[in-house]
């Protein structure tokens with residue numbers, strides 16, 4: 001459900017939990033490409049994406065994140081309680097959408113691509129909260 005709500009938030013840019021046929025079609029096609037990405041990077045066919053596989057998947061999407069962030073992502077999105085140290089398909093989508101969404105929000109503020117940005121408390125909360133409670 002979290003993944004569904006996050007998808008709906010990102011495809012409508014609102015918290016209205018309803019989508020029309022146009023949004024449905026874009027989400028449908030986007031899920032097909034997520035499935036393809038998942039299968040491409042699940043090298044050992046375990047049905048889960050581990051830290052190494054996630055690093056490659058995110059790189060292919062244009063996101064280079066540090067090892068501490070990768071570890072944090074895997075522990076946060078591994079819903080097996082940390083046992084498998086890997087992420088299942090729907091949580092993988094949510095993980096990538098979170099990285100993508102937060103990176104895009106950050107880049108809006110980091111106009112010089114310097115790797116740092118200034119947020120007011122208000123805009124920081126408004127940026128981050130929708131991803132936490134989607």
Ligand SMILES: [Ca+2]
Nearest residue numbers: 042046048049
């Ligand atoms: Ca795997």
